[in-house]
Amino acid sequence: MNPIAAILDSLVLYRYSLILVLAAAAGACFFMACCGYAQLPAFRSCVTVFLAVALSLPLARLFYWYGRPNGFSSLGQAVTAPDTEAFALSGAMAGCALAAFLSGMPANMLDCMSVAGCGAIALGRLGCFFTDSNRGQIMTHFTSLPWADPVTAASGQVEYRFATFLFQTAAAAALGLYLAVLFLRRRQRPGEIAILFVLFYSASQVILDSTRYDSLYFPGNAFISIVQVLAAAALAAVLGYLCIRTVKKLGWKHWMPPLWLMLAALLAGAGYMEYYVQRHGLEAAFAYSVMGTCLALLAGLGHWLWRLSREGKTDSAAMAGAEAK
Numbered sequence: 001m002n003p004i005a006a007i008l009d010s011l012v013l014y015r016y017s018l019i020l021v022l023a024a025a026a027g028a029c030f031f032m033a034c035c036g037y038a039q040l041p042a043f044r045s046c047v048t049v050f051l052a053v054a055l056s057l058p059l060a061r062l063f064y065w066y067g068r069p070n071g072f073s074s075l076g077q078a079v080t081a082p083d084t085e086a087f088a089l090s091g092a093m094a095g096c097a098l099a100a101f102l103s104g105m106p107a108n109m110l111d112c113m114s115v116a117g118c119g120a121i122a123l124g125r126l127g128c129f130f131t132d133s134n135r136g137q138i139m140t141h142f143t144s145l146p147w148a149d150p151v152t153a154a155s156g157q158v159e160y161r162f163a164t165f166l167f168q169t170a171a172a173a174a175l176g177l178y179l180a181v182l183f184l185r186r187r188q189r190p191g192e193i194a195i196l197f198v199l200f201y202s203a204s205q206v207i208l209d210s211t212r213y214d215s216l217y218f219p220g221n222a223f224i225s226i227v228q229v230l231a232a233a234a235l236a237a238v239l240g241y242l243c244i245r246t247v248k249k250l251g252w253k254h255w256m257p258p259l260w261l262m263l264a265a266l267l268a269g270a271g272y273m274e275y276y277v278q279r280h281g282l283e284a285a286f287a288y289s290v291m292g293t294c295l296a297l298l299a300g301l302g303h304w305l306w307r308l309s310r311e312g313k314t315d316s317a318a319m320a321g322a323e324a325k
Contacts, residue, residue, distance in 0.1 A: 027120025056095030063091030067216025118176025136162030
């Protein structure tokens with residue numbers, strides 16, 4: 001399902017495709033506005049936008065093809081097919097990150113992309129109102145938004161499925177607002193906003209992608225989600241980095257080993273709940289409640305470590321004042 005929005009001679013515009021294009025354009029505008037506020041070179045910012053588009057489109061299609069190789073007859077078709085629904089957001093994010101590193105100012109560009117990307121993701125996910133994708137299990141007790149959205153099955157029956165895309169929109173919008181406030185204050189070094197983006201967005205995707213009935217899976221494995229694995233790996237990596245950074249700034253503290261064990265236990269708990277829900281679908285509410293609690297604690301502890309270990313402008317100013325005294 002992808003209703004037609006307009007027909008211009010031989011050009012057919014679909015609603016989902018139109019929303020994606022508008023969301024991408026809005027994200028580019030948000031990015032340029034952030035770059036302007038951060039006083040980054042305008043030419044370099046424009047080149048970064050061009051590189052991000054040029055790299056994101058093929059990588060988004062390749063990620064999708066890797067998760068669903070049977071959807072295309074060949075690699076050539078996977079890259080050139082006009083299907084606007086056959087894209088993976090993880091591939092687009094990889095393209096944007098690569099563009100940021102090629103810009104020569106990766107930390108600054110990633111900060112701007114983090115704020116702008118949340119806005120683009122929040123808008124783009126709304127396009128799923130016009131498709132059957134990005135939804136979860138059939139809901140029996142809820143038949144209205146925000147919990148459920150109707151889908152017409154192949155049999156012609158209407159199914160009310162968990163509105164995963166709407167929760168993804170809400171998560172991205174809330175994170176975008178928080179990051180925008182931090183960005184506008186300009187009290188931290190370049191790259192700090194990007195760290196928080198990876199921390200919170202990865203935590204949200206571990207659980208939200210688990211609810212989808214159309215996730216991308218590794219070839220030959222019908223239950224390990226590519227997005228979940230990438231999100232979990234990114235979450236573990238950023239938590240490990242924050243732990244190391246905290247030790248470097250504060251020195252060795254007696255509470256650090258117990259904290260590390262707690263982080264590992266929470267990661268393991270979230271992973272086990274994914275295994276549990278795969279085999280006890282009727283107990284999804286319980287499994288996702290526990291998984292969500294584990295991930296929320298991981299994100300909260302990670303944010304605490306971020307605050308402890310960051311060396312922002314306010315910290316530098318305080319140190320300079322102390323030395324002057």
